Amino acid sequence: MDHSDYYPDTGTAGLNVLVASSEAHPLVKTGGLGDVAASLPMALRDLGHDARLILPGYPHAKKLVRELKPVMDLRMAGVVGNVQLYSGLLPDRDLPVYLVDAPAYFCREGNPYTDVSGRDWGDNPERFLLFCRVIAHVAMGLPSLNWRPQVLHCNDWQTGLAPALLRDQDDRPALVFTIHNLAYQGLFDRNTFDRLALPGSLWSVTGLEFHQRMSFIKGGLVFSDQVNTVSPRYADEVRTPRFGCGLDGLLRQLGGRFRGILNGIDYRIWNPADDPALPQAYDTEHVHLKGENKLALQTLFGLPRDENAFVLGHVGRLVEQKGVDLIIAVLPQLVAAGRVQLVMQGAGDRALEHALQEAAAAHPEHVSVFVGYDETRAHLIEAGCDAFLMPSRFEPCGLNQMYSLRYGTVPIVHNTGGLADTVVDASDAALAAGTATGFLFNDPNPDGLWYAVEQALRMRNEQPERWRSLILAGMHADLSWQASARHYVDFYAEAMAAREMLAHAATA
Incomplete structure (x- = not known):
């Protein structure tokens, strides 16, 4: 099946895109998000766009990133310990990556979300709020980077607060949010919302409040210019009560701002004719x-x-x-x-x-x-x-x-x-x-x-x-990422156009 069956190809000049994710292969991976977060920005680069990746500075990630060097210290109110931004390249490809190094939050055993016994880290709200705060800083452009994205592409609940934090910034980039699995929403109680010291205006049905709880993923859904999920069929399914996990009404309200774009796979990694993991290559x-x-x-x-x-x-x-x-x-x-x-x-x-x-x-x-x-x-x-x-x-x-x-x-x-x-x-x-x-x-x-x-x-x-x-x-x-990446480029163009319309409306 050719992905081009699903979408038109409108073409867009080279873009600066910051992809934010809580995992990326081979630095850290618990599921498909890890594959997507590494493969999509690389496919975008192959199409002539300057895509870069930002993720937390887990210990294993810091060991694997090539040419790792500190970029700057970040002074952030209410944060325990030091926060530094590092830059480097993925170990197996020339993809620029930024690591948010905050040892008190990300230097620990277990996977990114749970401890070694499989229980969620009790401070996950603080950990991923910190990550989102740094994403927002980088998205607005840091002088020491000499680079600024035109599009911020966030993925899943762990990055959902970044669009919310950027909502009032006049010169923010276009915001795109991808749902990889709606069942994981980053839900926490009202006390957690208060503890995080977020603006009180965000506690509303039109903000982060979800049935008297705080929803990280709603930040991405409500405050992004364009929202998508990772297949056309799933986009239809989550707009129904059966699959919508309580958010089907909101997704229906998004109308044309929400759609499905199929993931691809990285043929450089998944190729039976040239796979070092196989004792016998074939085609x-x-x-x-x-x-x-x-x-x-x-x-x-x-x-x-x-x-x-x-x-x-x-x-x-x-x-x-x-x-x-x-x-x-x-x-x-x-x-x-x-x-x-x-x-x-x-x-x-x-x-x-x-x-x-x-x-x-x-x-x-x-x-x-x-x-x-x-x-x-x-x-x-x-x-x-x-x-x-x-x-x-x-x-x-x-x-x-x-x-x-x-x-x-x-x-x-x-x-x-x-x-x-x-x-x-x-x-x-x-x-x-x-x-x-x-x-x-x-x-x-x-x-x-x-x-x-x-x-x-x-x-x-x-x-x-x-x-x-x-x-x-x-x-x-x-099933290549090249096919899928072209559709994301068109999606980014729509997000930028929507952002421009909002900016003009605000100044009219």
């Missing part, structure tokens, strides 16, 4: 070589080496949203099906982790689980599996189904969000047209998932030519 002309990666995957996960086994994979957060409980529910059928194997990698809900580990212990020839995240393993799972399971109950965009398509691993997905926008179901018509790339099921329950798995298994075993056509159609699809 569409040599797709038969993919089987060597299956054998390596089976060895790595301690499963019997069997090139004819039907190997299913899953990489992701082990949470109910991702449908992990549905995978657990169909394990008896998978085991009973004979030469079927399942490899999974991820972390999340402890009960789901435990259930998967128990299943792997009970069926060591069929199930293997790695609790945690390892990038090399993730690449080998994508390359070594026959099919990839993504039974998400909702999925704003999803990246793993796109990695799977790129690697010739047939996705089996729930018909929702970005999964529906990127996978073409293996219907008779799509198969005849040569456009089918995977299997979609409508009902997010064990029966729906198992029906799709059975379809895939039957086609692989009984219709090998059709199965091969699915593989090749997926590998030929254009």
Whole structure:
């Protein structure tokens, strides 16, 4: 599927864009946001725009950034300890990055949002308010940087207060806000709002107040010039009560200021023809070589080496949203099906982790689980599996189904969000047209998932030519960030035009 099906191409001269994110691969990553935050600005640079990235100065990030040097000290009222702004480059590409170094807030073990036991950091509101304050400073231009963005592009609740802090600045940049997952909103109580000493005017239905609580994400939704989410289908879904998480009314009110833009994937990182994580490279002309990666995957996960086994994979957060409980529910059928194997990698809900580990212990020839995240393993799972399971109950965009398509691993997905926008179901018509790339099921329950798995298994075993056509159609699809970045450039132009209209209205 070509992303250009969705959007016009209007063209825009080179822009200065500051992308703000709480994570970016390879500095820190807990999910798809980390991939997007690194890949989009690099794709924008490839199109001739000066895109730069800002994120918190986590210890691991400070170790990895190349040519890291201090830019300036920031004196900020009410902040514990020192705050410094550093600049450098991502370790694997020439993307300028700014790190907000505040040891009292960001120098700690665990991931960016939770401690080692999985509990949210108690001072997350203070941590990400500080981050947003620095984002706002950089967005307005700092003399020591000799650079000023025309567009500030914020992502998810951790950056949602930055647009709110900039709302009254006459010469602010255009503000764009992207929702990667509306279920995570940065909700805190009224006492937290008071403790943060934010302007009292922000405590209102038209500000940050959300059912008597404070919502970080509302700051991005209400005060940005343009708002988007990461697929057209999810943009439609979140404007309904079922998927809107209480914000569907606000999103409907945004009207034309809100839309969906598909994510892409970085072909420099996700390319089976040139992937250092794979023992055997392959492409569409040599797709038969993919089987060597299956054998390596089976060895790595301690499963019997069997090139004819039907190997299913899953990489992701082990949470109910991702449908992990549905995978657990169909394990008896998978085991009973004979030469079927399942490899999974991820972390999340402890009960789901435990259930998967128990299943792997009970069926060591069929199930293997790695609790945690390892990038090399993730690449080998994508390359070594026959099919990839993504039974998400909702999925704003999803990246793993796109990695799977790129690697010739047939996705089996729930018909929702970005999964529906990127996978073409293996219907008779799509198969005849040569456009089918995977299997979609409508009902997010064990029966729906198992029906799709059975379809895939039957086609692989009984219709090998059709199965091969699915593989090749997926590998030929254009899922590049270059395609998506062009649509973001048009979106930025609309945000700048909206900003100009506001400025003229204010002076009229």
